[in-house]
Amino acid sequence: MERREEVLDAIKEHLSQRGIEANEVSEQSDLQKDLGLDSLDTVELTLGLEERFGIEIPDTELEGVGTVGDAVTLIEKKMSVGT
Amino acid sequence: MNEVVITGLGLVTPIGTGRAGFWEALLAGRSGAAEIQGFDPSALSVRIACEIPDFDPSTYMSPREAGRMDRFTQLAVAAADLAWAEAECSNLPAPEATGVVIGSGIGGLSTIEREHDVFRDSGPRRVSPFMVPKLMPNAAAGAVAMKFGLHGPNFAVASACATGAHAVGEAYRCIKHGLADVMLAGGSEAAITPLAVSAFARMGALSRRNDEPELASRPFDAGRDGFVCAEGAGVLVLESREHAERRDAPVIARVAGYGASADAHHVTQPDPAGHGATLAMRAALADAGATPDMVDYINAHGTSTPFNDRVETIAIKEALGVEAKRVPVSSNKSQLGHLLGAAGAVEAAVTALAIRDGVLPSTINLTDPDPDCDLDYVPEGPRETRVSFALSNSFGFGGQNACLAIAAA
Numbered sequence: 001m002e003r004r005e006e007v008l009d010a011i012k013e014h015l016s017q018r019g020i021e022a023n024e025v026s027e028q029s030d031l032q033k034d035l036g037l038d039s040l041d042t043v044e045l046t047l048g049l050e051e052r053f054g055i056e057i058p059d060t061e062l063e064g065v066g067t068v069g070d071a072v073t074l075i076e077k078k079m080s081v082g083t
Numbered sequence: 084m085n086e087v088v089i090t091g092l093g094l095v096t097p098i099g100t101g102r103a104g105f106w107e108a109l110l111a112g113r114s115g116a117a118e119i120q121g122f123d124p125s126a127l128s129v130r131i132a133c134e135i136p137d138f139d140p141s142t143y144m145s146p147r148e149a150g151r152m153d154r155f156t157q158l159a160v161a162a163a164d165l166a167w168a169e170a171e172c173s174n175l176p177a178p179e180a181t182g183v184v185i186g187s188g189i190g191g192l193s194t195i196e197r198e199h200d201v202f203r204d205s206g207p208r209r210v211s212p213f214m215v216p217k218l219m220p221n222a223a224a225g226a227v228a229m230k231f232g233l234h235g236p237n238f239a240v241a242s243a244c245a246t247g248a249h250a251v252g253e254a255y256r257c258i259k260h261g262l263a264d265v266m267l268a269g270g271s272e273a274a275i276t277p278l279a280v281s282a283f284a285r286m287g288a289l290s291r292r293n294d295e296p297e298l299a300s301r302p303f304d305a306g307r308d309g310f311v312c313a314e315g316a317g318v319l320v321l322e323s324r325e326h327a328e329r330r331d332a333p334v335i336a337r338v339a340g341y342g343a344s345a346d347a348h349h350v351t352q353p354d355p356a357g358h359g360a361t362l363a364m365r366a367a368l369a370d371a372g373a374t375p376d377m378v379d380y381i382n383a384h385g386t387s388t389p390f391n392d393r394v395e396t397i398a399i400k401e402a403l404g405v406e407a408k409r410v411p412v413s414s415n416k417s418q419l420g421h422l423l424g425a426a427g428a429v430e431a432a433v434t435a436l437a438i439r440d441g442v443l444p445s446t447i448n449l450t451d452p453d454p455d456c457d458l459d460y461v462p463e464g465p466r467e468t469r470v471s472f473a474l475s476n477s478f479g480f481g482g483q484n485a486c487l488a489i490a491a492a
Contacts, residue, residue: 019147047208
């Protein structure tokens with residue numbers, strides 16, 4: 001759970017640098033519909049998280065990611081593989 | 084054929100942002116040159132430039148928009164925003180008939196440098212997905228259209244240091260020939276980077292007067308030793324006279340003609356006889372239906388390089404004949420440095436203001452005239468005089484020349 005919070009905070013921090021306030025972001029937020037991210041924003045977010053957590057997320061695995069929660073789950077999974 | 088008038092000016096420059104502040108600083112003789120602040124220049128042979136240290140993109144756009152733009156696009160959007168407000172454009176009737184021509188000499192060089200470092204240090208996966216849309220020189224024209232919802236003709240021109248003038252000229256033609264009612268036109272540049280300054284310095288194009296930055300840009304002076312790199316943007320709102328009158332817009336001046344030519348001589352050096360530059364001035368006069376005796380002022384390209392200022396003087400004499408000795412000529416680059424792709428647009432704006440207010444900006448730092456530069460360069464300070472018709476010269480690397488004729492409204 002702690003790790004889940006950590007990942008969520010990292011996502012919030014990344015988005016806040018792009019003008020999306022942390023209080024607008026929850027696990028339920030849809031990346032496109034609620035936060036207005038386009039495909040380029042999503043790639044950029046992925047790169048930021050890869051760098052932050054020392055993981056690599058293949059583009060194919062991003063396809064199922066719709067919400068912030070989906071992204072958190074995916075990153076958590078990658079991190080546990082690494083540890 | 085439509086008459087084309089100027090109804091708004093947006094200026095983001097090293098000596099001031101916004102028309103009023105900029106014009107006041109220009110007429111006060113202020114120089115924008117200083118030691119480079121944007122990066123540590125200590126390893127470089129040239130350590131001076133004209134920067135805009137206090138530019139804050141958040142005044143003009145959201146942080147999210149700013150993050151998707153290179154600095155040159157941010158500066159262009161800011162200039163367009165200022166021009167748009169001045170022209171009172173908020174209720175334009177036809178977005179389909181409103182277009183944008185904004186060019187850049189270089190484009191998003193700082194983005195290229197940054198992402199190249201990422202590529203080298205962290206590998207291809209880490210390269211930003213925004214690299215291409217940030218670096219492309221047409222990004223500024225696209226961003227301005229998106230900001231205001233404009234669906235008319237939209238493109239960038241690229242002719243190095245003549246870009247801004249070509250952009251204004253091409254936009255003028257769009258309106259003249261009925262392709263658009265309103266055009267935002269200009270240029271933008273933000274290329275004060277370690278790589279660009281090193282490269283221009285290696286060409287021998289830049290002044291090395293590092294200890295006296297404010298004296299470094301000295302067009303037509305015997306002691307000139309190159310230009311000073313500058314960053315900034317200029318955007319003009321051009322409009323058919325009919326459209327401007329219908330909506331009761333404030334008219335500053337009129338674009339009366341445009342001439343373009345090529346030296347076809349050398350990639351960086353001007354044709355020593357000034358043939359290409361002469362052709363551009365003659366073409367602008369012909370397009371305006373004007374003759375040399377009508378010219379009240381020339382806003383020079385005047386870069387402060389030994390070559391340009393000598394050849395431009397020759398070309399002015401060729402184009403204007405016996406009238407050349409009578410016509411005052413001044414170079415804003417003495418104060419602004421060389422805005423590269425933005426220079427022609429900012430200088431067209433200055434020319435329009437000179438006409439509207441009846442005052443010529445000075446060529447500062449001209450204390451020891453080069454014997455080969457023997458025209459009236461307005462060295463003593465701003466000069467009050469009636470200006471009904473003026474030319475604004477811009478010449479680019481590549482041998483590409485543009486001349487705009489601007490007249491009283």
